Amino acid sequence: QLQLQESGPGLVKSSETLSLTCSVSGGSITSSSHYWGWIRQPPGKGLEWLGYIYHSGSSFYNPSFKSRISISVDTSKNQFSLRLDSVTAADTAVYYCARLDGYHRPFPLDYWGQGTLVTVSS
Amino acid sequence: QSVLTQPSSVSGAPGQRVTISCTGSSSNIGAGYDVHWYQQLPGTAPKLLIYGNNNRPSGVPDRFSGSKSGTSASLAISGLQAEDEADYYCQSYDSSLSGSVFGGGTKLTVL
Numbered sequence: 450q451l452q453l454q455e456s457g458p459g460l461v462k463s464s465e466t467l468s469l470t471c472s473v474s475g476g477s478i479t480s481s482s483h484y485w486g487w488i489r490q491p492p493g494k495g496l497e498w499l500g501y502i503y504h505s506g507s508s509f510y511n512p513s514f515k516s517r518i519s520i521s522v523d524t525s526k527n528q529f530s531l532r533l534d535s536v537t538a539a540d541t542a543v544y545y546c547a548r549l550d551g552y553h554r555p556f557p558l559d560y561w562g563q564g565t566l567v568t569v570s571s
Numbered sequence: 572q573s574v575l576t577q578p579s580s581v582s583g584a585p586g587q588r589v590t591i592s593c594t595g596s597s598s599n600i601g602a603g604y605d606v607h608w609y610q611q612l613p614g615t616a617p618k619l620l621i622y623g624n625n626n627r628p629s630g631v632p633d634r635f636s637g638s639k640s641g642t643s644a645s646l647a648i649s650g651l652q653a654e655d656e657a658d659y660y661c662q663s664y665d666s667s668l669s670g671s672v673f674g675g676g677t678k679l680t681v682l
Contacts, residue, residue, distance in 0.1 A: 493662065495674070498671050498673065512668065550622070555604060557607040557619055557622040561617055563615075564616050
């Protein structure tokens with residue numbers, strides 16, 4: 450059974466960089482049929498796309514974040530990572546990593562991590 | 572403000588049938604892009620409920636069904652159960668935004 454697990458600091462200072470890693474187990478991140486993505490959910494609000502990546506390193510970002518977001522992949526560790534620069538209180542959210550099913554368009558998210566709360570403090 | 576509009580809340584009694592709408596435009600659902608639906612139980616991660624407008628992943632009860640017409644999609648839940656109380660989100664692709672988008676979410680209350 451595929452499992453995804455987010456890890457990283459739960460508290461980040463305003464103007465600094467948020468960094469999270471998603472560890473994938475029970476399957477390979479080099480699957481040709483899947484992409485790997487990040488989604489966030491501010492407290493009490495809805496879901497928001499951040500971006501996704503293919504194991505080759507090809508990535509797509511939500512234009513709203515394009516200037517300060519980066520997603521990378523480490524196939525040797527079966528992990529992918531999120532970096533969000535210059536955070537503010539508006540970036541406080543539960544961050545989820547997920548697998549995207551590449552067989553369908555748009556890509557449905559068929560496996561999700563449990564999510565990790567990141568709070569941005571001043 | 573999402574480009575996919577969902578009612579903020581719906582409710583129904585156990586055993587009843589409820590529907591949740593997801594209204595888009597000519598740059599997303601109306602352009603022919605598929606719609607997916609997710610269920611988010613309180614305090615948990617979302618779960619894929621319907622993909623490709625009307626397909627259920629393995630393990631999802633057939634009480635859940637999806638449909639799409641024109642610029643809108645709908646999720647129907649029949650034989651409502653207490654355990655269905657959750658937030659529901661639609662997802663599609665928007666060509667003007669060049670990316671996937673989520674609806675704002677609908678809270679389902681089982682009376």
